[in-house]
Amino acid sequence: LAKTTQPISMDSYEGQEVNITCSHNNIATNDYITWYQQFPSQGPRFIIQGYKTKVTNEVASLFIPADRKSSTLSLPRVSLSDTAVYYCLSLLSGNTPLVFGKGTRLSVIA
Amino acid sequence: ETGVTQSPTHLIKTRGQQVTLRCSSQSGHNTVSWYQQALGQGPQFIFQYYREEENGRGNFPPRFSGLQFPNYSSELNVNALELDDSALYLCASSIGPSSGNTIYFGEGSWLTVV
Numbered sequence: 634l635a636k637t638t639q640p641i642s643m644d645s646y647e648g649q650e651v652n653i654t655c656s657h658n659n660i661a662t663n664d665y666i667t668w669y670q671q672f673p674s675q676g677p678r679f680i681i682q683g684y685k686t687k688v689t690n691e692v693a694s695l696f697i698p699a700d701r702k703s704s705t706l707s708l709p710r711v712s713l714s715d716t717a718v719y720y721c722l723s724l725l726s727g728n729t730p731l732v733f734g735k736g737t738r739l740s741v742i743a
Numbered sequence: 744e745t746g747v748t749q750s751p752t753h754l755i756k757t758r759g760q761q762v763t764l765r766c767s768s769q770s771g772h773n774t775v776s777w778y779q780q781a782l783g784q785g786p787q788f789i790f791q792y793y794r795e796e797e798n799g800r801g802n803f804p805p806r807f808s809g810l811q812f813p814n815y816s817s818e819l820n821v822n823a824l825e826l827d828d829s830a831l832y833l834c835a836s837s838i839g840p841s842s843g844n845t846i847y848f849g850e851g852s853w854l855t856v857v
Contacts, residue, residue: 676833676848677786678745720785730776730799731835731846733785 636660637721642738651708653737655721658702664723666697666704671718671736680719681706708739716741746770747836747849755855756824764819764852766834772847774798774840775817777809778833780851786833792817793840821854829856 639655657666665684669677681688681695683704688695694707708715718736746769756762768775774793778786788801792811806822815836821828831851 674831674853675850676745676747676835678848679845682845730788730791730801731778731786732788733778735783735785 636723636732637734639719639721639734639737641735642740644740644742645711646742647712648710651711651715651739651741653706653708653719653721653739654703655706656703657721657723660701660723664701666695666701667722667724668693668695668704668706669720669722669733671720673717677720677733711739711741713741713743715739745847745849747834747847749832749834749849749852751852752850753853753855755857758824758826758856760824760856761820761822762824762854764821764832764834764854766817766819766836766849768815768817768834768836769847772836772838773815774837775811775815776835776837776846777817777819778835778848779803779828780831780833782830789819791840798840824856826856829854 637657645651667682668680670680671677681693683695685697696705718738720736748767750765776791777789780786789803790800791798795811808820811817833851835846835848837846
């Protein structure tokens with residue numbers, strides 16, 4: 634079973650900032666928080682990963698509060714091409730597979 | 744482009760048949776994992792191969808089997824196909840089995856069982 638909970642879907646207009654929040658109440662001390670993006674008919678693509686506080690890369694920002702019970706993926710100024718399913722995962726650093734939930738289906742509207 | 748290539752991209756099989764799906768991992772990656780993704784669901788872990796040995800398995804029956812070759816490419820074999828096996832099969836490669844490492848997915852093989 635997925636260890637995370639996130640909204641099933643979200644809609645946004647082009648140019649807006651989108652924040653997708655994920656709760657992972659059972660996160661373990663050694664878990665990392667990772668987000669993947671999946672376009673239709675493609676495999677998931679790694680977006681960003683963090684352990685605590687804030688991480689930023691060229692694609693997104695990831696905000697993790699001190700208790701690490703949730704995380705927020707922030708996509709600045711989304712475009713139509715950001716329409717995809719976004720998955721949050723909490724991963725052990727050991728030999729464990731990725732456990733995906735159903736993800737959040739983001740629809741960007743012109 | 745992730746450097747992970749899968750073949751075939753699409754195929755149709757009849758119930759009861761057998762299928763082999765292939766995956767070439769990204770250069771330098773010694774770990775390959777296979778996932779099944781049914782329509783509208785997230786990917787589900789089937790198994791992982793690390794240095795040619797199975798290194799973990801999800802909740803899939805024994806008719807799902809795999810191989811990893813010395814060049815770290817991999818095959819997924821499914822025997823006695825059932826209608827519910829229709830799905831996107833994803834291969835993912837990484838440097839080592841630790842899920843903390845960045846994992847790269849291929850574009851998948853669409854299997855339809857009729």
